[in-house]
Amino acid sequence: MLSIAMSTLRERWVAFVVSLVALALGVGIIATIALVMNSALTGFPGQRAALTGTVVLLSVSAGVTGFATVFIVASTFALTVIQRTRELALFRLIGATPQQVRRMIVIEALLLAAIGCVAGVVISLVGAPVLASVLASSGLAPSWFEVSISPVPLVLVCLGGMGLTALSVSVASRRAATIRPTQSLRESAGDPPGARPGRSARTGWGVALLLISLMGMGVVAAVLPELATVPVVYLWVLLTLVAAVALLAPALVLPVLRLLTLPWARGGSAIGTLVRENTLTMARRTAATTLPILITAGMSISLLGALETIGHAQSVEAGERLRADYVLVPEGGPAISAEALDRARKIPGVRIAPLAPTTVQVTGEAGLADGFWGYATDAQRFAAMTSLPLIDGTLEDFGPGGIVVSDIWELGAGQRVTVTPDGGKPVQLTVAAVVGDSAGGGDFYLDVSDTGPRPAEAAYVQAGGEAAAALRERSGELGASLLTKAEWAATVGNSDQGTGVIGMLVTLGIAIVYSCIAIVNTMVMAATARRRDLTLLRLLGATSRQAVAALLAESVVIAAAAMVLATAASAINFAGLLAALTQVVPGATLAVPWAPVLAFAATSALLAILATTLTATAAVRTPAPLSE
Template identity: 35%
Template sequence: MLTLALSGLRGRWTAFVGSCVALALGVGLLAVMGLGLASTFDAPERAPQRFAASPVVVIGTDTLTVGRVSHELFHPHPVDAALLRELRALGEVATDGRPDAVGVDADPEAVRRVVGDRGRVLTGVERRQADPEPERDAEALVTVNALLGTAGGVTAFVSVFVVASTFAFAVALRRREFGLLRTAGATPGQVRRALLAEAALVGAAASAAGCALGAWGAPELARVLVDGGLAPEWFTVRDAAWPYHVAFWTGLSVAVTGAWAAARRAGRTGPVEALREADVDSGVLPLGRRLLGTALLLTGAALLGWTLLTDPSDLLKRKTYTTQPMLLITGVALLAPLLVRPVARALPLPGATGMLIRENAAAGLRRTAAVAAPVLVTVALAGSLLGSAGTVSAAGAAEARRQTAATHVVTGEDLRPVSVPGAALSATASTGVYVRDGETAVVRYEARAVADPAAFAGLARLPVLAGDIRDLDDGSIVISQEIAHSESGRRAVGDRLDVWLGDGRPVTLRIAAVLATGTGDNGPYVTAAHARAATVDRIDVRLPPGTDPAVLRATGGTVTTADAWAAPATGPQTRLGLLVVLGIALLYTAISLANTLVMATSIRGRELRSLRLAGATRLQVMAVVVGETLLAVGVGAVLGAAVAAVDLAGLGAALASLSAPVTISVPWATMGAALGGCALVAVAAALPCAARTGR
């Protein structure tokens, strides 16, 4: 079997080059993403800076602990004057003008006895927690981890999808060879073992090359992430063994699995049947593939429907709308041979040449489906990923603009109040509350503290489901529907709600109003009396006609129109990350298209020469080949657009159920560019091979 497999590889090395390159690239990318992920698990330990010369640091209470649950406070407590006096009795105390922490040159145990539960005592590397933004390194790695996790998941999906389908198509093209082997006396088991041995040899070689490629590419990835602002300047790729193991064995498994189904079918086919089916595709969709494709489509649709009914806000999360299309894409791709004929006949192709192109595409279902599949992946991912991100961003922007009657918005830190004749101003500050959810859970919510409830009610246009925001006062709270329908039970207007404020104080407040969940930013509202440490960071202003907005500069903040303030904006880091993911998919698509078309066109010599003998000119033959290629690309584009449409429709339904603005954003330019790139690669691969084969 090994000798036969090696002979097959030598005789058909051109058919395996594309598969080998695609597999090596996939393994390399998986290794790169794995090495990058392994480097994001732990932030580097940095030496304390703020009180580097103090062996002991005392900070005020900065966490809220309820049972076994702890949360960071929105407004940490300072080190109070009484505790500071007691600490000075133990030794020299260093301060830097900020009341949240001090440094003590004293015995740590003595300091702990004095502090008790009035603060936290830090020694050694823990003293870093007193530095400004002590968690900035870990938070920076969260972004990198999310990006690499998403990119790695999409890479795995696309690589497995493309490589498996490429291997399966390469096997399907060798039906005549299998028929001859069966006629010569080869058993079904021998045919299967030969094919699997070929796949194992190619898979092992390509996976090893991919691991070497990953070792080279991982440091380059770190440099790109740092240069693009996606990772902190200190980010580097660390050595780890598990990414290489995962990448290598995944690549080998994909190669063998991709050939397995086709090998089983080839082994079951009789000699005469294989020779009869060698020229015209028939029975290209086995029952098992039909059942699997249908099951994946139904599962994807059921999950989408279930999420809409139970937790529609989950569809607005990046992790969901990134993975949601995968089931639908795979299901449609498995059923592609069944969909080729109706889609191809629906596309307008006039004249005799158009009829010939359409019939050739319908006769060569395997070839057409193999070309359409990678295009389907690229178009569907482009429409789903960028479309979902743009839709969520646009909906959030429209919601923010709809919720204020202001003409201008002032933003900044510690804004100063101003008085403008005839203007309406509402100042708010960032704060938060903690609400019990169930028996043991406590959920942390970002909130807004309202300085003047009457002025706030005059400008706010919040999506109120029950109650009235004009009833907000120092004894009440405005909550979201998410809090009202928590696991702790239904909460209605007028009920008393136990909460912890941003500084950890427990209070009981009356529910004044309940807001629709929306895109997720309709958090609780309290009065400034419940956020004493919060400073004003936003002022909504409705200026009378003819008033110069420059009068608002006295606040010390940035003045923008309400429309500009609420304009949708996808962060450059998010957009760059999505484009990286799409770039990976497009690269795979290019390799798969080129490889598939070279393999498929190389065996059409007799067919193309027959067209010449029937009177077709060389130019007409090339036109037919180009037309078939573009038709297959068009079929993939239609199927991919259908998947993207289903995903975006589900997202629109989720926004509607959350009482959020339904603003569907379709990335036409990106989808068009991806489709144009696919068409260009496909034609560039098919034409030279057709010209050489049809001589």
Template identity: 30%
Template sequence: MSLAWTMVRHRFAAFAGTFVAIALGVALVAGACTLWASSRPQAPERYDSAPVLVHSPAIGKGTDGYPDYRSWTPAEARDKADQLSTVPGVTAAVPDPAFYVQKLIKNRATGDPEASRTAGHAWSSTKLGGYHLTAGTPPSQPGEVALQDAAPGETIDVLTAAGPEHWTVTGTVDGPGFYLSDSAAMEQAGGVRVIGLTGNPQTSAITDLVFAGSERDKLEDESVTRIRWLGAQLIIAMVTLGVFVAVFVVASTCALSAAQRRREIGLLRAVGATPGQVVRLMYAETLVVAVLGGAVGVPIGALAAPLLASPLVNAGLEPAGFAVTLQPAVLAGAFLLGIIVALAGVWSSARRSSRVPALDALRDAAVERRAMTVPRWIFGLLTAAGGAALTVALPSLPPTTQTTAALFAAMLLLVAAALLAPVVIVPLVRLVTWPWRGGATGMLVREGTLTGVRRVASTAAPVLLTVGFATLLTGTIATIEQATRIDETAKLPAVEVAAPDNTPGLSEAAVAGQPGDAPLRSEMLMTIGGTTGAYQVTGKSDAKGVILSRDLTDRPKRVDVVFRDGTTATLPVTGTHDGPAELADVPRALLREHDPQALADAVMLDGPARAEPGMKVLTARQYVTGLVDEEGQIIDLFLVVLISLTVGYTGLAVANTLLMATAGRRTEFRALRLAGGGTGHVLRVTTGEALLAVAAGTLLGGGVAAAALLGMRRATEEELRQSVDLVIPWGQAVPVVLICALVAVLAAGAPVFTRKQSRNGGF
């Protein structure tokens, strides 16, 4: 270990790339995992003064893995609250009906649409949050409300599931939400799923579903849970990409370092070092660098994480009020992961170095011995064959799977191109440099590149992967989004659509009397084949009973259902539909009767619309574009983050490769200066070689991505049976290439300037 420390201390420049890669990787993992660990589910603020929450019965789990619950009817909730109030230690048992409400300002709905689904509550629910009346009196009659930002006596306009209403403010409370009288809130909500207990309840005396202590956090609002889930997906993608690319950069750096130290390792073998000692030396050197890199990366990640909290909240990936907390276990894990990543990256180079013969200490040639190893040949040819075979088989695959298969084939071909780059680069360089073969600089660039194929391949490979993946992913998403707009617009039976305007759906008043059908959306429990589960339900005017999916193999003649308000019924099955098995249709009037909170997604207009609050009229194209863009914004954000990380690591890999390679060519450039070449000539050679490597990587990566996009467009056209334009993401690909080129030129030229300043060790 002392020898390893001495080697790192005296030749730190050779390990700088590994150090930076590990430091940045550890910082990324530490910061991202700190954000993830800080973003844990939390019970809603309105339950802060209720140490125990009793939930309505759970009936199995849905396809999303979360429990399906049966609501209590208002009468059942009151009876259950009376029973729970007798439990020792309970001071109050309060049902918490929740319902949709948004405040209207100038006839426009305000606030977060999803959070507004549970913004309304009963006045007695204020006990659960510890809220108090600061002015006025509690609401007692229909049309009266108490809320935070209003004075007693004011009249406010609100939007509920029934439609616009005028409420009189009777009191001001010191907590968020809209609070109606208990009877009015029960009527609005329909069913109840939570009863909060205040005081110090003895949970052992309660036989119902109880959430106490940290278990209360499982009752976080669904709208908040969805936001946390989106943020978690981005963080997982960041960590996965960071670890993968860090291993790639470390492996590339160590491979190049081992190649440059071949004579040095040969000397160690000549003086008696065994292969095992060489392996242990390289592991020890990497371990020293990894410890130093982790020691730098951990505090960087810990300090950067709090700075990202606000941007994540603004992007809708974390809920409002999200705060980052110190996570010592996460930081320790990131430090250990950095060491593991570093040792994994050096594994191949250490094994290769252990086989260096002692005779190599007597050799001194700039020509690389072998650019391709046997494992590289094997994996390169296997991935190329797999990608080519999958591409050829695309036309015979089902249309619904062709797009995914084309994407997978492209990824295989990109990996194959990176592995086989040393073989492909030679003819590519000859072709590209053919017009400049007669000039001195062109000849030097051409021959220097052909001589250092391994160096060029190490520079081109990260550029190839970055340009290829960036072009492929952004082009695929843009093409699919365009195709989706065309397909979904063609499905709409209307020219114009009445759509929600900053609301989670359309109220009953908004759709009543509109020229067109407006199905309601809700959820109910159904028992089919002896299994009870939650089904997404559409309330349609033309439905006479329950309409189930054709995918259900055991369709009964009648089904037992539990509506959203907790009431039960047995309904006849009157037909089938072509949708997924978890969807069902029921009569619209029946659904409205048992779910006063049900909203409509939109109205397909067949005549002039009547203006209503919370509604806007769009063309069919605008409506579909809005739906696609809403999902696309999250996807675009993911792409920006992931591509930025990839470009950052690519720049690091390119810079590190060229810095080490150029610094190792001192003898070559000294000979060029002795032959009459100045610093400008040397810079032109290094710049030309750097740009040539970036161009080779760009052509290979872009070519594979373009071919894959063409196949994907063909598959999409066959699936939709209509023409689809190919979208080439020039706006994303060109900046990636320019950044790689700039980094390559600067990294290749930096050692030249450094040597020029140091005349004693100059070229």
């Protein structure tokens, strides 16, 4: 089988280029991320806290890119098998068993994966320094961050790439093993008579994943609605549904295609009829071609819409929670220094409650330490300037020696707890109040006297007109800006905390760039294989322009079908997200950033159309033989 597989790769290398490019790019991107993440984890042992957000962001980026890679590589291998139906049928005709056919497909894929991994490593050696520079310049990593090359992540990524390839090709190889010897006698490239594209193990996995995603949405909405406020966590719920729709594409694409091509069926157009029959009779090929566009559009619509909706919910909650007149925010730096806050307090009529990020360690009954993230503040002024969703206790009891905790601490008001602030000594505090689900804020609030002075990421301010004017005049020397309540609330949903909106856009951007390249590869692969169809059209009297127009119309229909499925998946995702968010923020509403969403969708469709048009135009100039 190895010699046959190698011979096939040599003789039909053009047919495997698309799969090789998809593999090399996928491995290259993931290896690039792995090198940068390894540098963040091991290269700066004294600065790990400053790189926590960067590591989380890179982990999510690798996961999302891996998600896209699995489906795109699987679709390219599926398309390759479909285009080789007669060749594989001839192989069966001369005595090959289904197991031998399947083994040959897997060996071919693994050989390609080995070449792709080598190319991916080369790409990562160039891409890792570039990615580190982008992260540092955009504020997603410290300015001093640099990447170092290590063989360990490269070896792990290559092993993962081989495993990913074996997983991706498993369905295609199983389908190849079902090809019958008699199919070598068929001239038609369509699905064989009696074929049921919607009935396969892939469909079963798709249904199972759909049920899991719907159950996950229900559990989050009913039990853990606060998870919907964390994009890096909830995005996996969104991607699970997109994956389910992608797996169900062969079953779902046929009714969508019938609906989209219905006007052509009734209009009597020759090109329209040809497009309708081609897409419907070659459902498996159509589904494989649709998949990269579906993945790209599904990810972009779902994730961008979710980010905007979560950000809007955070803004609504922040406005409802804040009683202060103004908020002091850092300008030109990540935080407001403790010295600057002291100078601001000395302005007559100005009262300040800082929000200084800090972490604490709490040792449980079993001796295990749990870490929590929250804020140190001026307890009494904070209580007067904010309104938290209390479920036990009252903020009137919050002062030095007290702590306000979220319900995840599993404590009640009045209980005593010993905490160890980051860089401080253990201190015993009394729980003044317990707060419930929140789209913003931390796991706790304690008085700054229990932690010592710390830089603040913001500070609530109460001040009259003259005092506010004086503070605004001096805000420049404090390294801060004074915002009104409305202005600050509008910025909350767009704040970047390493894994916030900007970080998620970087994550999505990496995966979408890869997916867009995969769209071009797949459409070129599909159009190149249609040279024989174009030649037949020319022999039947069609002009070169009409032949290209037929293939172009087919790509438009395929892109439209992918957009319909992606929109349907996103609509379900948004319904589940809103069901959870409204439990936390009753005023939460759907907010979709239509400009970037439409831009991503239009780019995907345009790339598919351009790739098909250019490839078909080139193919029609070099007619293919009518017999193979």
